Amino acid sequence: MAYALVIGSKNVSSWSLRAWLALVEAGIPFREVLIPLRRPESKAQILRHSPAGHVPILIWEANGQRQAIWDSLAILEFLAESHPHAGLWPAEREARASARAISAEMHAGFRDLREHCPMDLVARTPVTSLPEAVAQNVRRIIELWSLSRRQFGRAGNFLFGAFSAADAMYAPVASRFRTYLPDLARYGDDGTAQAYVEAVFSLPGMAKWEEDARAERAPEA
Numbered sequence: 633m634a635y636a637l638v639i640g641s642k643n644v645s646s647w648s649l650r651a652w653l654a655l656v657e658a659g660i661p662f663r664e665v666l667i668p669l670r671r672p673e674s675k676a677q678i679l680r681h682s683p684a685g686h687v688p689i690l691i692w693e694a695n696g697q698r699q700a701i702w703d704s705l706a707i708l709e710f711l712a713e714s715h716p717h718a719g720l721w722p723a724e725r726e727a728r729a730s731a732r733a734i735s736a737e738m739h740a741g742f743r744d745l746r747e748h749c750p751m752d753l754v755a756r757t758p759v760t761s762l763p764e765a766v767a768q769n770v771r772r773i774i775e776l777w778s779l780s781r782r783q784f785g786r787a788g789n790f791l792f793g794a795f796s797a798a799d800a801m802y803a804p805v806a807s808r809f810r811t812y813l814p815d816l817a818r819y820g821d822d823g824t825a826q827a828y829v830e831a832v833f834s835l836p837g838m839a840k841w842e843e844d845a846r847a848e849r850a851p852e853a
Contacts, residue, residue: 635662636662636663638690639666639667640666640668640678641670642666643751644751646804646807647804650800651688651800652664652841653803653837654720654797657795657836658718668848682702686702688704689702690707690710690711705739708720708801720800721796722794734780735797742769742773745770745805748762748763749813751804753845754845756810758812762813770819774820777825778822790832810829
């Protein structure tokens with residue numbers, strides 16, 4: 633089975649990061665198709681791959697057939713089912729259920745944080761205060777991370793020990809915290825969330841993504 637992943641600009645496309653990081657950390661080969669965002673032609677280029685008009689889009693070919701998935705969480709579920717040995721969900725049932733639950737909460741929620749603190753991966757623009765709705769999002773995420781680490785993550789550095797799809801879902805949040813909220817203790821962190829942010833950015837896949845994001849931001853000669 634051959635994969636192609638259509639993604640947007642690496643500095644700003646949080647949903648693209650989720651699918652891309654899962655593929656890279658799981659060691660699943662794929663071809664990257666990058667469409668620069670926020671350009672007049674961006675939408676038309678994306679629509680060539682999916683009528684939904686959003687990235688990421690996972691395209692695969694097998695047995696002469698070509699199909700596409702155009703939602704990050706659906707992509708992660710498809711990859712987990714197609715490559716069970718990659719361990720994209722925890723093996724233990726209770727941990728797996730929790731990983732899916734917090735991933736779905738990320739997928740459907742935290743809109744205030746996403747709107748107030750859009751992903752700008754290479755920037756460092758700390759804010760001194762947050763609207764209460766955004767602060768509530770931050771506290772809830774810290775709570776989720778701390779609970780996951782205590783209950784299921786003690787065997788490693790990630791939410792459920794080893795890297796999983798849940799970490800792919802929250803990697804853009806780690807980026808937002810690094811950009812805007814370097815002092816998570818102000819929102820109730822006992823050090824667990826800050827250590828988790830550092831663990832996410834220690835991933836080889838994150839290092840490569842950030843390198844590419846910085847190259848996007850570099851001024852043209």
